[in-house]
Amino acid sequence: MVAITLFSGWLSSVATLFVSTSLIYFLSLLRRAPWKHGAPKRASGWPIVGSIDFYRCRQQFWRSEKNKSASGQFSFSYGPFNIVALSGHAARESFYASRGLDLLPAFYKLYAAAPEIEFFGRDLADTFLQTFKKFVQRDYLAANLGNFVSDASKSLAAIKPNVPMDPFEHVFLLIYQLSHRSLGCNDIADDPKLLRYTMEIVRAIDWTSGFQIMFTGLPTIPRIKKYLAGLKLYRIMNKILKERQRTGRRDTDTMQVLMDQGYSNTLISCFIVAGIFAAVTNTGNQAAWVLCHLAQNRDWYDRVREEVDAVVAKQRQLTGDKDATALQILQQLSMESWEKDFPLVDLALRESIRLNMAGVSFRLNVAPENVEIAGSKEIIPPRTYAVYDMDDIHLDASIYADPRKWDPSRYLPGREEHKKQAHGYLGWGSGLHPCPGQRFAQLEVTLTTVMFMANYDFQLCDKVGRQWTEPLPFVDHDGLLGTKRPKELVHLKCVPRA
Numbered sequence: 001m002v003a004i005t006l007f008s009g010w011l012s013s014v015a016t017l018f019v020s021t022s023l024i025y026f027l028s029l030l031r032r033a034p035w036k037h038g039a040p041k042r043a044s045g046w047p048i049v050g051s052i053d054f055y056r057c058r059q060q061f062w063r064s065e066k067n068k069s070a071s072g073q074f075s076f077s078y079g080p081f082n083i084v085a086l087s088g089h090a091a092r093e094s095f096y097a098s099r100g101l102d103l104l105p106a107f108y109k110l111y112a113a114a115p116e117i118e119f120f121g122r123d124l125a126d127t128f129l130q131t132f133k134k135f136v137q138r139d140y141l142a143a144n145l146g147n148f149v150s151d152a153s154k155s156l157a158a159i160k161p162n163v164p165m166d167p168f169e170h171v172f173l174l175i176y177q178l179s180h181r182s183l184g185c186n187d188i189a190d191d192p193k194l195l196r197y198t199m200e201i202v203r204a205i206d207w208t209s210g211f212q213i214m215f216t217g218l219p220t221i222p223r224i225k226k227y228l229a230g231l232k233l234y235r236i237m238n239k240i241l242k243e244r245q246r247t248g249r250r251d252t253d254t255m256q257v258l259m260d261q262g263y264s265n266t267l268i269s270c271f272i273v274a275g276i277f278a279a280v281t282n283t284g285n286q287a288a289w290v291l292c293h294l295a296q297n298r299d300w301y302d303r304v305r306e307e308v309d310a311v312v313a314k315q316r317q318l319t320g321d322k323d324a325t326a327l328q329i330l331q332q333l334s335m336e337s338w339e340k341d342f343p344l345v346d347l348a349l350r351e352s353i354r355l356n357m358a359g360v361s362f363r364l365n366v367a368p369e370n371v372e373i374a375g376s377k378e379i380i381p382p383r384t385y386a387v388y389d390m391d392d393i394h395l396d397a398s399i400y401a402d403p404r405k406w407d408p409s410r411y412l413p414g415r416e417e418h419k420k421q422a423h424g425y426l427g428w429g430s431g432l433h434p435c436p437g438q439r440f441a442q443l444e445v446t447l448t449t450v451m452f453m454a455n456y457d458f459q460l461c462d463k464v465g466r467q468w469t470e471p472l473p474f475v476d477h478d479g480l481l482g483t484k485r486p487k488e489l490v491h492l493k494c495v496p497r498a
């Protein structure tokens with residue numbers, strides 16, 4: 001009896017010790033620096049965890065806190081992070097143009113999905129970013145154009161007429177393949193099974209949650225799964241690298257360029273995963289959205305189709321190739337033509353990004369001094385994060401008329417709503433951190449849209465092929481970030497053009 005009492009006493013002490021140690025550990029993960037004087041007014045939030053609504057119901061949280069503040073700016077905490085939220089014209093200028101505010105370190109912490117190349121040190125991360133920019137420059141893209149067009153043709157050929165096709169799968173896979181052509185390795189781009197398998201792994205890595213962001217270092221099951229997924233990718237890449245090293249086989253891809261520069265296999269694998277990750281999610285989903293919006297808006301569908309047919313007709317006349325199919329004609333287009341001859345496709349993409357990127361921009365004040373917020377006497381203190389919700393301008397009815405309507409005409413001369421204010425369109429970034437992948441993404445979306453329209457008549461349907469009669473679902477702008485796929489799965493029914 002005494003032994004049992006002693007044992008249960010020991011057990012409860014161990015349990016108490018375990019619970020209190022865990023609690024202390026949890027609380028230490030959420031410890032944050034005290035707020036500095038001069039930061040905007042603090043928003044409502046919970047003790048310790050802070051304002052969880054930022055990642056749960058952001059639109060309402062943002063609106064209500066902004067309205068409570070005289071300047072429109074407010075501060076909040078999220079777990080260990082002190083964050084200043086900016087809104088309005090003058091503050092947007094400070095956000096996008098202040099030298100002290102850096103993008104990547106903030107993105108890694110407040111999005112917590114991307115592979116962290118900063119892990120290798122700031123210098124190497126900068127070298128990576130520079131190298132990465134080189135691979136998406138015009139010359140490099142032009143040299144790869146033949147591969148891009150050939151991949152797109154094969155992807156189109158795999159579409160079954162009249163069978164519902166999910167563009168957020170089919171087109172996404174093509175974009176993933178093109179991303180490997182530019183930033184990864186041809187071995188993956190050339191092998192359909194490996195391509196799909198690795199795409200699923202990349203999607204598994206592109207996962208984050210409010211909890212994960214708050215407890216950055218905590219080894220939760222989803223986080224462990226992410227690491228294991230990353231490890232799988234690393235092993236696949238390492239196998240390809242070793243095979244090339246063993247056989248001396250060379251290729252013309254980014255992997256080869258990095259091998260020739262003498263980077264280790266680990267660094268090459270990490271570079272490729274980080275590059276693909278940056279390249280694929282926004283572009284893959286936007287390429288699918290453009291097709292869906294065109295299918296829904298038949299006037300724009302007709303206009304873009306006319307644009308495509310006119311380029312095909314002109315090229316046909318130039319080459320005198322009367323019997324060639326539209327696809328064969330498109331395969332002959334120059335880089336210049338792909339970049340210049342499809343302005344309406346570009347407008348369609350611009351408008352799809354405005355609506356379908358549930359985007360918050362993140363920054364960290366890495367400077368030793370405060371960053372002043374223009375138009376107010378408030379500041380972003382050093383080592384403090386700053387956020388700007390792109391919806392603040394993209395869904396502002398005084399800038400974009402009827403802001404939830406997909407209407408690419410708003411950018412045409414005479415309207416040019418995006419030029420009403422500085423940094424009035426943020427879909428490709430603005431100021432000091434423009435998107436380095438813009439040219440590549442525009443080329444990819446133009447290729448997919450043009451080749452699709454030249455080959456197929458298509459319309460929206462549901463997954464069993466019933467005609468889609470509802471408006472397209474509006475993406476969730478409340479939760480986590482990036483370009484989203486629609487909640488209800490929209491499909492396309494395609495019929496080859498006569």
Ligand code: HEM
Pocket residue numbers: 103104136275278279280282283286353357360361362426427428429430432433434435436437438440441
């Ligand atoms: C439709 C496709 C894309 C969209 C809508 C998009 C959008 C953006 C935006 C809005 C930013 C700035 C974010 C901010 O200010 O906080 C950005 C930055 C960035 N994007 Fe893109 N992007 C796309 C495609 C790509 C591609 C294809 C690549 C790579 C090839 C890429 C690589 C990057 C990188 C590395 C940055 C960070 C730049 C820096 O740190 O200064 N993006 N992108």
